[in-house]
Every structure is written in C-alpha cells, then in structure tokens.
Amino acid sequence: MSNDFFSMRGIVKQYQMGDEVSTVLKGIDLDIEEGEFLSILGPSGSGKSTLMNIIGCLDTPTAGTYTLHGRLIRDLDQKQLARIRSREIGFIFQQFQLLPRLNAIKNVELPLVYAGVSQRERTRRAREMLMRVGLKDRMEHFPNQLSGGQQQRVAIARALATNPTLLLADEPTGALDQATGEQVMSLFHELHDEGRTIVMITHDLKIAKHASRVVSILDGELSEGVRYD
Amino acid sequence: MIKRKWDMFMExxxxxxxxxxGSKMRTFLTTLGIIIGVAAIIALMTVVQGATDTMTEQFDAMGLGTLRVQISGTAIKRGLNDAELDEILGCAHVAGISxxxxxxxxxSRAAAWSDAITVYGNGSGYFRHNPDLLKRGRAINAIDEAQESRVCLVDGGTAKTLFYGEDPxxxxxxxxxxxFTVVGVIDEEEDASLFSQILLGGTSDGTVYMPYTTAKKLLGTSSVSTLEIYVTDPDETDAAIEEMEAVLDGIFNYKDNTYMVINMESMTDAMNLMTSMMMSLLVGIASIALVVGGIGIMNMMLVTVTERTTEIGLRKALGAEPSQIQMQFLIEAVILSLIGGIVGVIVGLTVSFLICMGTDILFSLNTFAITLGVSFSAAVGIIFGWAPARKASNLNPIDALRSM
Known part of the structure; x- marks a missing residue:
C-alpha cells in the first residue's frame, strides 16, 4: 500500500568508497500517516543518519521512490530540494545548531527568511512559536545565555516556524540530561496531540518508546517494531 | 518578489x-591590504591634483596674454640690443615688454656676506603686470629703468641673510x-620666479630685483636674452606670436633655433598632460596594493567558509538555496572590502591633507578619487569574494552536518 502523505518504496543509497561501492540503505519501504509520531531506532552505523538525510531531502536516494506530501522527490536540483526543505521539513538536531550570534527570536526567524516571509510576519510568528515552547521571557537571549533544554526548545520553535508537513528530529535528547530530555519529550507529545507529524531518529530505546510507532533499522534494513537489543 | 529579495539582502x-x-582584529588585518591600497590611491591622486592646481595657478598668475621670448642667438649675436627691443615694443599686438x-x-653689508644672491633684472612693466609681487615699498619704475638707478627689491631670503633682525x-x-638702496620688499608667496627657481634646482641665499638696465651693467652684458611680452588683447595671442616670430626672424636673419616664443597657456596645457600621465602611472602602481588586499580578503573568506561549514549546512537544512548562501558570503566579502575602502579613503584624505599642509600644496577633496577608491574596493570584494562564496554554496549539506 502507499499513500500520498509519506511513502518510500525500495529506497537504496550507495556510496562510492574508492573502488568499492558500499550500500548503506538496502531497499527501505516506509509509510507514515499524517499526524503520526514515529521513531526510527537504530545503533550507529545502521544507516539511520543516511535515512534521515533522505527523509529530510538533504540527499537523494540512489534508487527507489519517495513521495512527500504528494510530491515525488526524485531528480530534483539543489534549488528545488531547498524549497522542499523550507516548506515541508522542520529539522531538530542533537546539538541544537543555533547560530551563536543571533538571539532566540532571530534564530527562530531564520527558516522564515529563506521561506520569504516579511520581517513583521517573521517576528510575529517567531514570538508565537517561542511562546508555544514556553520561552516567553527568553526571547532576546542569546544561545550561550540559555540552558541546553532551553536551546533545544528554541530549535523546536525554529522547526515549527514554517509550519512544516513533517518534524524531523535527530537524537533530540542526545545532548540533554535525563530530566531535561523528558521535558523535551513531553513537548513532543503535546505537538503530536496538536496533530503534528513527527519522525524521530534515535539509538535510545527509552526515548524511542515515546513515539506511537517504532521501526528499527539495522544494517540498512528496516523492520516494524522494536528489533533492537 | 522584489521586497523578498530586499529582505533577504538586508538579512x-x-x-x-x-x-x-564579532572578530574585530581579524577584520582589521584582513582589510589592511585594502586600506593601504585605497589610502595610497586617494593620497596620490589628491596630492598630485593639488600640486597640479598649485602649478597651474602659478602659471596663470604669470600671465594670461603674456608671451615669454627666450633668445639663444647665434655665435655673433647672443641677444637683443636696445634698438631691437624698441622694434619689438613697436609691434601692433604688443602692449609692453619687460x-x-x-x-x-x-x-655684502657691514656685518654680513653672501656669494649666492640671485639678481633678477626686470623691466618696469614686469612689476606693473605683477602688482601683488610687492609687499612693501615701491616697485621699479620707468625712471629707474631709464636712469639705471641703483635701487633694488629684496626677498625674505636676502633679508634674512643680509638684514637679519633689521628692516631692509x-x-x-x-x-x-x-x-644699492633697498626700495621695496618682495612678497614671496606671490613670487612666481620662486617656482622656476625650484625647478632649476637653485640653491640661492636670496633674490634681489632691480631695473634690467642696471642689471645689464652689474652682470656685464650688453644684450638681453629673455623678455616677457604683454599682448594688447589676450584673445589675439596667436596673432601676436606670429608677429613676434616675423620680427625675430628678421633680427636673426632667418636662422633656425635662435629664439623661442613660449605661450604660458600652452605650457599649462602641456603640464596638465604630463601630470595626468604621472597620476595614471602612480594610481596604477597603487592598484597593485589593492590586488594584494583582494587576495587577503579571498584567503579570509575561504577560511571563513571552512570554519562555518556547520552553519552553511544548517542554513541549507533550513531551506537556503545555494544562490542565497552564495549571496550571503559574497555580501560579506563586499562589506569587508567596503569597510577597507572607506577606512582607506579616510586615511588617504588625512595623509594627503597633512602632506598638502606641510608643502603649501592646495588641498581639495577629489570626489573622483573617493568614488574610484570606494568602487574599486567594492569591485575587489566581488571579484575575490566570488570563489569562496561559490565554494560555500556548493558545500554538500550532509558533509556540513556530519560534524554534528
């Protein structure tokens, strides 16, 4: 079966390593329903980062088809991929990846700049998103004035700013302590309850279990359910 | 769409x-090459322009409608005698001669002595045509000229050498x-001959002016080899030159290379041509510094791109198109070199102002030089910022994000 929202069929990714060709993804099939909270669980070297790059349209597969929000992601040039990243995907990274010279508002505004939103609208939406993640009184702060958890919430606000089809989180709690990680996860739950689609990539089973569905990846092959010990 | 582009640009x-x-020291060192290049161009252009203006002004002061006749003569006839001077004075286009x-x-005086005093013998007309030359006292007049009076005018150098602490x-x-009796004092700032003295490399202690008739006696010559001719109408200078050449041909029996009639205006033109050539040459040399500065910017931008790989990857992940990344780094390079350009303009103007103050050259804001300096630096930014910006835009977002 396939759907228009998110569908991957036979995704293969190969890299040329000198004379050898290494196959990192060996035919991935994956469907995600709108409003789903999915975890992709896998150890390092399992190909989950590569899969994330393809889901995030940072990279294109060697073979296979990928349909996102009714659009076939294949043979697109850099500019078109940038458009899709701008409109369809909200990235959340392990190391937050905030720009240190910008304050919280400006960081959240960044994807809106590339989406071509006017300055006034940018500020309005950035404030709204920061309020949404509970940083009402931290808006003018710079990343180095914020705790790890606060920084990750700024990054989540940034991912939400363009109102993307899909939130794509790569080890979102990897750089946080247990308690803060739990807070971030509860924010994810709230977002899920609001109807957002979330794809979370992690190697941590405990974190993965927060999702409504877990798939495992091992040696470039995907399987439903936990297959990870 | 335009608004969006503008927004992007401002961002x-x-x-x-x-x-x-955020990195002031680095910015300073990076832009130093541009600063030096632009400052050199501005300073050179302003000073050369000022020197040209100063010289032009002095040539103009020497006279519109003034011809200078330089006699080299023949072996048996070295200069002009009194009868021949009268013949020249009688010409239709000649109002006066000096x-x-x-x-x-x-x-020498009672307590002072110098063996390097320059004597200028001039006709009384010379002082009538250069009224500002006299600071105090009276000028040489026609009676002095006729009577070969032993009167003279002294300049500051002579006053200092021979009349130290006294009123001459x-x-x-x-x-x-x-x-000789001193009847007047020369105002040196108006002394055009001072300029020719500099050109001739004179090392005189001072200058005295006296009637040319007196000077002939004093210097032991019977003929005159230099004279200024005042034309009746400056618009008919060309006709006056022709008339003069006819008379002088007659006097020297049509021998070649016996005299030269110099028009002051054409000298100004020639000098302007010379200085503008000199200026292009100097600016060309100074531009080399700009190129070196541009390489500095390029190097810096390449380092920046490498350092900010993660940032570039992040921006791409957030939806930046390659062209937007390229624009960002290009703008940064241009701003860097523009900062260098603007600082360079300020430094260049300051330096040239000080040089002009120190050397009595006219200082004027050369807007052309400023425009040139600023636009040159912007061009350097674009040219040398292009490659690093291109490199940044071509970075693979995955490679960039790998470091996470």
Missing part, C-alpha cells in the same frame, strides 16, 4: 555585520661691490 547584510564585528636677465652675484627698507647693500 544578509546584518548577518555579515554581526560576523565582521626684458629680464638674471645672474648670481656676491652681496631704505638700507644700503653692496652687490659685486656696488652700492
């Missing part, structure tokens, strides 16, 4: 400014042993 500008301000001759004599007016001094 890039503010990002670049934040990055540039024969002149110069030489170096020894001068009315005092006597001995030139080659002959007694």
């Amino acid at each position: 890039n500008v503010s990002m670049s400014v934040a990055n540039i301000v 024969p002149s001759l110069s030489g170096t004599v020894t001068a 007016m009315g005092k006597t001094l001995y030139l080659s042993g002959r007694e």
